[in-house]
Amino acid sequence: MTSEWQGWREAAGEALYGASGFYLAPDGPGAHFRTSVHASPLFAAAVARLLRRVDAALGHPDELTFVDLGAGHGELVTGVLDALPAPVAARVLPYAVEHAPRPAGLDPRVTWTGAPPTGVTGLLFANEWLDNIPLDVVESDEEGVVRTVLVRRDGEQRLGAPVGGTDAEWLRRWWPLPPPLSLDGTAEPGLRAEPGLPAETELRAEPGLRAETGLPRDEAWEAAVGTLTRGLAVAVDYAHTREARPPHATLTGYLAGRQVPPVPDGSRDITAHVALDACAARHPASRLLSQRAALRALGVDGGRPPLTMASTDPAGYVRRLASAGEAAELTATGGLGDFGWLLTPVGVELHEGTGLPGGTGLHQDPGMPGGGSTEQRRDTEVSGDTGGDGERPGDTKGSGDRPGDTKGSGDRPRDMDGDRALSGGTGPSSAPLLVDVADDEEE
DSSP: OOSSOEEHHHHHHHHHHSTTOGGGSTTOGGGTOBOHHHHOHHHHHHHHHHHHHHHHHTTOOSSEEEEEESOTTTHHHHHHHHHSOHHHHTTEEEEEEOSSOOOTTOOTTSEEESSOOSSEEEEEEEESOGGGSOOEEEEEOTTSBEEEEEEOTTSOEEEEEEOOHHHHHHHHHHSOOOOOBOTTSOBOSSSOOOTTSOOOSSOBOSTTOEEEEOHHHHHHHHHHHTTEEEEEEEEEEOBOOGGGOOTBOOOEEEETTEEEOOOOSSSSEEEOOBOHHHHHTTSTTOEEEEHHHHHHHTTOOOOOOOTTHHHHOHHHHHHHHHHHHHHHHHTOTTTGGGOEEEEEEESOOOOTTTSSTTOEEEOOOTTSOOOOOHHHHHTSOOOOOSSOOOOOTTOBTTTOOOTTOOTTTTTOSSOOOTTOOEESSSSOOSOTTOEEOOTTSOO
16 A cells, blocks of 8 residues: 555555455464454354254255355364264365465365355355455535545545445445534435435535445445355344444454554554444345344353252363353353344245244244334344444454443443344344254254
8 A cells, every 4th residue: 555545445455455464464363353263162163053054954965065254264164163063074165265375284174265165055154254344434524525534554534525426325325324404403405315315416414423335345245145056144243233323433443452543554453343234135034133142042151050060060060160151251241242143044945933944942032023124124223332442452353341441331322232133124033043953963
């Protein structure tokens, strides 16, 4: 990147994935932040359980593909393979998709690639991938005109041209900002336009507000889903929805476990929360869940073992207690449990009740809405921190706390119920594919 002014999408793209980009550095992103994959092996075990449910829904094909999209150093795909029963693992074709070179010591069964394979059958899983798809930032100037934010390599920013075209259309539908007030105190026509109305020639909003144009994420998710012939695509990320967008956007940086300014010089991660509801709308059968609801449905919870076990099996009690602590971190309110899970099925029928043909023992999400129109159900809240407080070294990206500070305190527009599901379309509202493995399933 030069010293010239660029939009954030172009600048972040080069800073993250260019020749000397952050994601090509030898130490990898794991040196700067943790994800659910790093927090506990329970996460990979839950994904392995989900892969088995997809396998059952597909009729146990001879070849079952697992794609780890945004694989880092291959931690998730390795954990999933370790957690699968040997007969299932023998049929799995594992792929790790990442820009960086293949890490030393990775399981030789894993195909390392820079782009997801196409025409596959199985499970594509993108953990904290969409938040690193670069996007542009916009801001309303003193006159209320919404303009593209430009940035230099040193992080200095200024306002550029008024936003227009498809970005403006996306903002009107998915990130409505309060319009400026006229002299008589009434709202002027502006960004808060209803979907379907003729586009204004100029977007206007209250001065000083920011938003992020999520169209590149929508398109990236649509392309990822398009690589599947049959199966399920899952994206996990910190998210917000149309009814609770943050007023000053979420673009930030992470360096050595701390939240830092988003300077596009290749030294740090540059990330922004994901409008998962907009991604979901590309595929009417999609579902949105909180990570708390998804992992609980896959058998992960923070329940403590019975105290009597401490005397009958002390070692087992300690192991169970440690596992309960890890599960509690993965499902915590105000932390990883608030992340959103976007599930998009391809050629897999999601039955009401069980969510899978022949599945048994469905863990229902009691907070899921039972119906409503498509737009109403899109507007149901899925939890996700909208501000992203700073992190101690080793804390989780997007969910870390500053010492003595409560995550999200002061930067959430309002409280969000992490156990309510949001659907991108019509259909059954039970958690799809998140069911117990049947007793007679292949072991």
